[in-house]
Amino acid sequence: MKSESLDPSPTETQVERYRTLAADHAAGVGVVCARYRGKDHAITVTAFTDVSYDPPTMLVCLYDMGRMCEAVESTRTWTLSLLNADQRSVANWLASPGNPVDGLLDTVPFHRTERSGTPVIDGCLSWFELDTVSTHTAATHLVVVGRVTAMGRGDDAGRADRPLIHFAREYRGLV
Template sequence: MQIEPLDAQPTEPQVERYRTLAAEHAVGVGVVCSRYRGKDHAITVTAFADVSYDPPTMLVCLYDMGRMCEAVESTGSWTLSLLNARQRSVANWLASPGNPVEGLLDSVPFHRTERTGTPVIDGCLSWFELDTVSTHTAATHLVVIGRVTAMGRGPGAHATDRPLIHVAREYKTLG
């Protein structure tokens, strides 16, 4: 077993080594959306999890300096759309830094939830509408915990669709 201790203030090579090792874990790819000040906000995420089944609760980790944090914190509601393997272009577009707020979803098929009008990505494997119940700062990210208020399968999605996954810093599919 190889042990690689980290400094209290990790060096760039240590941070890069951490990123490499952590990226060896396959994770699903989703999109978090929020509607804030009359505009749609959306970002690709790979750090999310279901926390509890009773009541249904999920969490997502968002970069603390990004505009998505302000949108989610200010509105208190958001959606998480879990992407299928054919939605790699959506994931790439919404992961691009510096995307414009105006027209962000013009090229992405979506519909709105009934209760809050928050975007849900069409064709996604499944989607969840959530109300924030707590937030926690963790290093450079905000951990947002939300209670599920609505959920479903994306229009055009099928139970046999394969998920889009992220491993070794690349999008991949199963099988």
């Protein structure tokens, strides 16, 4: 097995090699939403996980320079909708850099949570409303840890066995 060392300040070639190797990890696809300054903010994420069942706690990683990071840090309440295999277009749209804030969710069906009014993507497998309990800077990202305050199954619970997966830099469904 060949070992590849990384420079303290990795070259573009090393960063690209890292991205290729890290893409061997299959991850679920979700959407983080927050309501900030009267506007809905949303972004596709693949770096999230449950942290604890007692109390229910999750974390998500957000690009530190993005407006989504500012929205989540400022409001401290956000949602995570776990997408199903039929929601690839939603994932693509909300992953596109430079999307306008105005009208961002105009073509994405969603509803709002009862407590905070934060968007939840319709048709998702499941969703969680969270309050931020801590944040941690890690390289170019902010790790946001949140306590679950509400949760639910998506509109079509029959799709729970069809998650949208990100693997090898592509969205896929389970076969």
